[in-house]
Amino acid sequence: MDILNKKERLSAFLLFLLMFVITTGVLIAALFYNFKLPLKENELLKQENDKITEQFAFQKQFSEKVEEITTMVDSLDKAPESFQFIEQKINFELVELNEKIPADTDQELKVYDNTILIIKNLVNAKKALLQVNDSKKEIDLLNNQIKSYEEENKDLIRDLELARQLNRRP
Structure with a gap:
């Protein structure tokens, strides 16, 4: 006995097989992306986290160095004799701090450059x-000299007047 709908059955089976393969x-693919994409995403997030951690470490180091420099700046007032050395x-x-600024920092902010x-x-x-x-000390010194010269001038003018009066008396 021969099957009457052999062609329809074969096409239906092939259609089922095609749909089964597509669905499978x-x-x-969904399972693959479900497992592979989070791994890549985790790797990217770890890299970003490492970058942020490095930035925090640099910010801490930068802040500590700025504190040291600020202490030296404050000492400028206390030791005017060694001003040039300090x-x-x-x-x-x-300069050393400027060289340590990483190249990949946010150039929009430029907070490090501005701080320096x-x-x-x-x-x-x-x-x-x-x-x-x-200059103020020198001005005060010169003002004191002017006052002493004015007093000396007054004494000299008085002596000159006295000398003129003595010369007029015959």
């Missing part, structure tokens, strides 16, 4: 203030 493929040391520390510039401007302002104070 989609299921396997200023050179501060400049050296600032502010410290440098503070040192320059203290230097100008010290020069103004030195």
Whole structure:
């Protein structure tokens, strides 16, 4: 006996087989992405976490170094005799600190560069203030000299008047 709907049965079986393969493929692909993508995502998140940890470590190191430099800046007022030495040391520390700034930091903020510039401007302002104070001391010294010269002039004018009066008397 021969099957009457052999072609329909074969096409239905092939259609079923095709749908089964497609469905199974989609299921396997979903499972693959379910396991593979989180691993890649975890790896990316770990890299980002490491980068953020490095940035925090650098920020802490930068902050500690700025505190040391700030202490040196404060000592500029206390030791005007060694101002130039301390200023050179501060400049050296600032250059060293600037070289340690990582290249991959956020260039939009430039907080590190601005901090270094502010410290440098503070040192320059203290230097100008010290020069103004030195100038003020020199001005006070010159004013005292002017006063003594004025007193000396008064004495000389009085002596001159006395000499003129003595010369007029015959």
